[in-house]
Amino acid sequence: MNVKVKLYGDYLKYGPEETYIDIEEDSTVEDVLNRFGIKERKYIIVLVNLKRAWFEDKLNDGDVVSVFSPVGGG
Template identity: 30%
Template sequence: MQVKVKLFAYFRDNRFREEIKDLPVNTQVGEVVDGLGIDREEVGVLMINSRHCTFETELREADILAIFPVVGGG
């Protein structure tokens, strides 16, 4: 299945802004995050098709997965 993955902020460094990924059916969001070498502790927001999701959410054909880092500041 094909899924569009969009990265935000410093997750784009040495990666990509958005990319179409060919993934096996029943792939979970966490597997994509792990495959990109992103530490799960650094992930602030995960969204599929503009709706919040979790690492355990299964992706479907033509989904758009957005991965945002934790926002820090003070």
């Protein structure tokens, strides 16, 4: 299976802004984060196909996984 991974903000240090990777069938969001060496789990926002995703969510061929830092302001 092939998914597109898009990294934003602080997560750009883990890889290119946008890349395609091959993953095993039944791979999860957490598997993709591990593949990029992203260990942070407390302050992270992940979208799959522009919808909020959880670490245990399984991915499908052609999915787009977007990884963000939380944004705050005041």
